[in-house]
């Protein structure tokens with residue numbers, strides 16, 4: 463019986479219903495216990511086959527559930543409701559929905575590869591552009607995006623704003639993504655603003671943002687702005703999913719800018735000193751000078767002055783961005799950057815998923831509290847405790863493989 467089931471696992475989803483039929487018919491022949499066991503294996507086989515099929519290039523639109531198929535078609539037509547629902551699907555942690563989301567994304571990318579290959583890869587001019595925007599709370603990010611975004615839509619661009627909110631996972635509160643922060647842009651038919659997701663840990667939230675970018679592009683948005691508060695590690699993750707990473711800072715020194723890590727300044731392609739108006743012009747110029755000299759030996763770094771309220775300097779910022787994109791595309795650097803980012807994200811997913819499997823495994827779950835206590839009481843070193851847990855996990859895995 464086990465051999466038969468093993469063979470079934472290899473057969474794939476197409477064959478499974480036939481065997482399920484066979485199995486149902488042979489319930490009496492197999493006996494109740496064996497029948498139940500075989501049905502379980504078949505469901506497992508069907509699930510595995512489904513997952514694998516979800517990842518192959520032979521996947522067809524018809525393989526989606528009817529409602530997802532409609533969403534897929536409406537998404538490609540640029541319908542906002544479909545974009546919102548597709549992103550919600552991608553954010554779902556429900557296993558079935560996650561599988562459906564994976565299929566949807568596979569099909570969306572397939573469509574993009576065929577119809578608009580440059581958009582996925584950032585190959586040539588005229589394709590999509592992904593901008594990361596980080597800055598400390600109160601720097602003026604929403605005011606900047608509101609006015610900058612509106613100047614872009616006025617030029618005929620379609621702008622999507624996504625938020626990565628480092629606070630949402632831990633506190634349940636939200637620093638970003640509130641639609642009311644950008645009232646005008648929210649009403650603009652050529653703009654789409656996605657409030658930040660209110661669940662999951664940072665990695666999870668960021669992962670779905672990464673996928674939401676592709677969905678926005680498939681839906682016809684050519685400028686994607688990913689906003690994050692520059693107070694945690696989220697800006698590093700965001701800089702790994704955008705073409706150009708920008709840091710928005712207020713014209714203040716010392717305390718207010720202390721939260722910004724040096725690393726993120728160096729990671730930024732463009733530093734925008736905001737609030738350069740009224741009494742703040744002089745301090746804004748001074749800050750610009752400081753950053754310009756700090757970055758002068760670094761390639762392709764810019765510092766610009768703007769006032770998000772008077773809109774002064776916004777066209778300059780756009781010009782720098784377009785020049786940056788042009789230079790990157792000329793040398794195929796943009797394509798290379800996106801390709802490398804995809805590889806990095808593959809490993810991010812693996813890290814996330816493996817950790818999830820590890821911590822939720824019953825044999826590990828039972829041991830962690832005990833070992834954590836020992837580590838906290840200085841009875842065992844953190845490294846040894848980690849080794850013990852990992853060894854236990856590997857042993858269980860080997861045992862399972864043998865049986």
Ligand SMILES: Nc1nc2c(ncn2[C@@H]2O[C@H](COP(=O)(O)OP(=O)(O)OP(=O)(O)O)[C@@H](O)[C@H]2O)c(=O)[nH]1
Nearest residue numbers: 598599600601602603604605736737738769770771
């Ligand atoms: N003078 C001046 N004030 C500005 C400018 N841009 C934003 N502000 C003000 O700065 C304050 C914070 O602006 P927001 O746009 O809410 O800043 P934020 O970075 O989105 O803030 P969080 O939502 O806390 O992350 C508001 O009172 C704005 O009116 C500007 O260019 N000049």
